[in-house]
Amino acid sequence: MYHFLVRRILGALVILLIITAVTFFLFFAIPRDPARLACGKICPPETLELVRHNMGIDEPVFLQYWHWLAGIFAGREFTYGHCDAPCLGYSFVNQEPIFDAIVDRFPTTLSLTIGAAVVFLLFGVGTGMIAAARRGRAADKIASSASLVGASMQIYFVGVLATWVLVDRLRVLERPAYHDFTADPFAWAGGLLLPWLVLSIIFTANYTRMTRSSMVEQLSEDYVRTARAKGMSSRTVFLRFAWRGAMGPIITIFGVDLGTLLGGAIITEQTFSLHGIGELSIKAVVNQDLPMLLGVVLVSAAAIVVFNIVVDAAYAVIDPRVRLS
Amino acid sequence: MTTPFLSVRDLTVAFGTEDGVVHAVDGLSFDVEKGTTLGIVGESGSGKSVTNLAILGLHDPAYTKIGGEITLDGRELTRASPREMERLRGNKVAMIFQDPLTSLSPYHTVGRQIGETFRKHTGASRREARDRAIEMLRRVGIPHAASRVDDHPHQFSGGMRQRVMIAMALVCDPDLLIADEPTTALDVTVQAQILDLLKELQDQSGTAIIMVTHDLGVVARTAHEVLVMYAGRAIERGAVREVLGTPRHPYTWGLLSSMPKLRSPVDVPLVPVRGTPPSLINVPPGCPFHPRCDYTELAGPGLCRGERPELAPHRGHGDACYLTPAQKRTIFTEQIKDKL
Numbered sequence: 001m002y003h004f005l006v007r008r009i010l011g012a013l014v015i016l017l018i019i020t021a022v023t024f025f026l027f028f029a030i031p032r033d034p035a036r037l038a039c040g041k042i043c044p045p046e047t048l049e050l051v052r053h054n055m056g057i058d059e060p061v062f063l064q065y066w067h068w069l070a071g072i073f074a075g076r077e078f079t080y081g082h083c084d085a086p087c088l089g090y091s092f093v094n095q096e097p098i099f100d101a102i103v104d105r106f107p108t109t110l111s112l113t114i115g116a117a118v119v120f121l122l123f124g125v126g127t128g129m130i131a132a133a134r135r136g137r138a139a140d141k142i143a144s145s146a147s148l149v150g151a152s153m154q155i156y157f158v159g160v161l162a163t164w165v166l167v168d169r170l171r172v173l174e175r176p177a178y179h180d181f182t183a184d185p186f187a188w189a190g191g192l193l194l195p196w197l198v199l200s201i202i203f204t205a206n207y208t209r210m211t212r213s214s215m216v217e218q219l220s221e222d223y224v225r226t227a228r229a230k231g232m233s234s235r236t237v238f239l240r241f242a243w244r245g246a247m248g249p250i251i252t253i254f255g256v257d258l259g260t261l262l263g264g265a266i267i268t269e270q271t272f273s274l275h276g277i278g279e280l281s282i283k284a285v286v287n288q289d290l291p292m293l294l295g296v297v298l299v300s301a302a303a304i305v306v307f308n309i310v311v312d313a314a315y316a317v318i319d320p321r322v323r324l325s
Numbered sequence: 326m327t328t329p330f331l332s333v334r335d336l337t338v339a340f341g342t343e344d345g346v347v348h349a350v351d352g353l354s355f356d357v358e359k360g361t362t363l364g365i366v367g368e369s370g371s372g373k374s375v376t377n378l379a380i381l382g383l384h385d386p387a388y389t390k391i392g393g394e395i396t397l398d399g400r401e402l403t404r405a406s407p408r409e410m411e412r413l414r415g416n417k418v419a420m421i422f423q424d425p426l427t428s429l430s431p432y433h434t435v436g437r438q439i440g441e442t443f444r445k446h447t448g449a450s451r452r453e454a455r456d457r458a459i460e461m462l463r464r465v466g467i468p469h470a471a472s473r474v475d476d477h478p479h480q481f482s483g484g485m486r487q488r489v490m491i492a493m494a495l496v497c498d499p500d501l502l503i504a505d506e507p508t509t510a511l512d513v514t515v516q517a518q519i520l521d522l523l524k525e526l527q528d529q530s531g532t533a534i535i536m537v538t539h540d541l542g543v544v545a546r547t548a549h550e551v552l553v554m555y556a557g558r559a560i561e562r563g564a565v566r567e568v569l570g571t572p573r574h575p576y577t578w579g580l581l582s583s584m585p586k587l588r589s590p591v592d593v594p595l596v597p598v599r600g601t602p603p604s605l606i607n608v609p610p611g612c613p614f615h616p617r618c619d620y621t622e623l624a625g626p627g628l629c630r631g632e633r634p635e636l637a638p639h640r641g642h643g644d645a646c647y648l649t650p651a652q653k654r655t656i657f658t659e660q661i662k663d664k665l
């Protein structure tokens with residue numbers, strides 16, 4: 001396990017290095033000049049030159065990348081001030097260090113992700129299990145059709161509709177907003193309840209379908225038949241045998257989904273005006289804010305890579321045939 | 326006449342499918358006595374596994390209709406409650422499946438898989454179950470049982486896995502052991518070892534065994550009685566020596582001739598019985614074997630096509646064919662015998 005982790009983490013670092021480098025060079029392939037944008041409408045050549053220098057984009061690209069990398073470990077000095085390590089650069093658009101901006105936004109995204117994940121995992125897997133246990137019967141048919149409908153929903157549509165009905169008209173839910181968890185957990189949960197539910201709809205539907213099909217497949221496996229043939233109760237057969245086998249694919253997808261969501265649920269954040277990583281990344285693209293873009297790309301990529309490792313480790317725990325080497 | 330230990334009477338198993346009702350077993354009767362082995366042979370799809378799963382009550386009642394009677398030690402099983410069947414399975418009746426790799430759970434240690442059966446039926450503690458598992462592994466001849474008990478099935482070879490499977494099946498000293506092609510997935514030397522092991526265990530405990538196989542060699546080696554199945558029915562039955570020595574049904578002749586001979590080169594293709602088994606959905610009237618039979622004219626015009634021949638209900642060597650006993654004897658001695 002130890003060797004596995006070391007190897008995978010080293011691998012992950014290489015991947016992150018490649019991803020940020022590619023982002024960096026791709027950005028410079030775009031024939032637009034961020035200094036021009038920053039400089040404003042009337043911009044004499046010498047001012048532009050100065051802005052370029054201050055932003056650090058008058059140097060060769062690979063040198064810039066090097067500075068960016070070094071900054072993560074050593075911090076950086078800008079004309080605008082000092083940027084402590086880990087320094088992911090400075091946003092000239094937002095006038096703040098990237099790291100601070102991300103630290104500021106991350107709790108919102110994390111809260112949104114965790115809450116939604118709990119909801120869709122519980123409901124999705126739960127419904128899928130019930131459907132599998134009652135396959136072919138009414139409960140299964142209802143669950144299957146409902147999940148088909150759910151899977152074809154669009155977040156922005158459901159989100160706007162739900163806000164209008166539940167918040168504006170019926171007033172049963174609070175208007176979505178982020179409140180600090182440590183200050184007031186109830187306000188935190190209240191403000192995120194609607195986004196959690198809406199974001200969960202599509203996921204719940206997918207997890208229902210996935211769990212059902214995975215369980216049905218396992219239930220026809222030989223070893224499950226053996227378990228029944230030796231007198232295990234149908235409950236034991238279902239939970240201890242079939243579910244054990246069905247878990248693998250679900251965990252894989254769950255890891256991917258968590259990683260993706262932590263990189264920012266862009267549409268959900270936009271729909272509910274939440275200020276998370278997703279919003280940050282949209283702004284970074286719109287403003288051509290390279291340092292910010294790099295920052296959010298790094299966060300998203302890191303989240304996905306980390307959950308990949310977690311999933312693989314979980315696999316080894318579930319299935320003794322999987323060897324971590 | 327005492328009642329037999331296991332008695333199956335007029336068993337029918339029908340599955341509701343999208344294409345129609347599949348009559349997988351259709352009026353099957355047989356007995357098995359304690360301490361004896363019944364071999365069941367027949368082509369693929371003849372209903373061998375379906376019969377065994379019916380004895381264990383493992384068919385999904387949602388789309389399976391079971392008729393007839395299965396009596397084990399005086400208890401009727403087709404109408405037993407799910408709970409009763411649960412208590413019976415793995416306890417009084419145990420089953421060994423064909424492929425030990427897929428039939429054992431890859432997620433649990435063999436000790437746990439053996440032990441949990443024991444715990445379920447005896448209420449033993451975890452410790453006792455573990456000790457029992459080790460004892461069983463030892464009994465089926467797994468070396469270093471005490472240390473291998475915590476291994477997973479994938480860490481064993483095919484033959485060892487099947488031994489684990491047998492250990493699991495026998496952990497509660499069942500009265501009836503159903504072995505559904507227990508050696509098909511194994512190579513020949515291992516096959517022989519497993520069959521010897523089963524025989525030895527039977528001698529020790531007096532278990533009744535149903536041995537399902539494609540392989541008449543396995544039957545000759547292990548069984549006392551044999552039942553030849555075709556399209557969900559028994560078409561010949563009797564003591565092994567009689568059925569294999571003087572077979573009476575044309576289908577059995579075909580089966581026997583299709584057996585690979587010991588002395589023939591290994592890669593001589595198996596000559597299967599001409600034609601294919603009938604559809605089990607719209608079963609035609611008459612003898613189910615008549616479309617493939619070479620002797621329908623001999624039996625008398627229209628007879629084979631008209632009504633289904635019944636297997637004589639008495640015990641001993643019997644078959645379901647319209648040929649007269651004299652005809653069968655003549656055909657067998659003149660045309661079949663030398664080919665075997």
Ligand SMILES: Nc1ncnc2c1ncn2[C@@H]1O[C@H](COP(=O)(O)OP(=O)(O)OP(=O)(O)O)[C@@H](O)[C@H]1O
Pocket residue numbers: 340342347349367368369370371372373374375376539605
């Ligand atoms: N659950 C089921 N639903 C529908 N049809 C089934 C089902 N189980 C078995 N059958 C059909 O019943 C017939 C008998 O199957 P069975 O498995 O008993 O054959 P078998 O004699 O064991 O063959 P093999 O030697 O290949 O194991 C086959 O035609 C099969 O397709």
Ligand SMILES: [Mg+2]
Pocket residue numbers: 373374375505
């Ligand atoms: Mg079979």
